Amino acid sequence: MRILVLHAHPVAESYNGSLHRLIVERLTANGHKVDDCDLYAEGFDPRLTRDERLNYHDIGPNIEPVRVYVERLRAAEALVMSYPVWNFGYPAMLKGFFDRVFLPGVSFKMVDGKATPCLHNIRKVNVVTTYGGTRTRAFLVGDPPRKAVNRVLRVIVKPGAPFKYLAHYDMNRSTDTTRKRFIGRVEQAMDAF
């Protein structure tokens, strides 16, 4: 498959950085065509500008400032995202990618004032993420990062597309054993992609 890997972490030597390298390495080794989009390394600017907001609904011209990213997203058949949970959400880099690239005419169309998702070229999604806190703590606040994937992103892509949400919770108390176990889960998921 043609897979867009979206990665957001400022430190290449971090645990998330090593998960990112593992993802790209396993998918490539398994014969997939990987477009590795490391948002920090590429210097992606996550800020939606004044002009972009003013032209937001102008389908066609609205993609110009981020045309390259729109083309990469449209060329993909599947999406793998790798990032840490920050403030119970996406890192700003990734949130900004959604704000600026998931545009009207790209990920949804307005039909009678109703947003209708249309990112149907994406027919499989895997998410690899890490939380500092425990799963219980995340559960108590409704685990917004999990819902942003399983409830929000799910309805934007092809209906019925298989989703996998792989999370290492409790990173603050992680050990070599838990980190290695999670790497094993990620490896397995990438090999089964």
Ligand SMILES: Cc1cc2nc3c(=O)[nH]c(=O)nc-3n(C[C@H](O)[C@H](O)[C@H](O)COP(=O)(O)O)c2cc1C
């Ligand atoms: C800016 C920032 C915000 C964070 N917010 C949360 C949070 O809301 N919930 C949580 O469980 N962990 C939070 N964390 C902890 C990160 O999820 C944790 O540092 C990360 O998963 C560890 O992976 P890394 O070593 O690859 O960075 C936050 C960390 C940072 C730096």
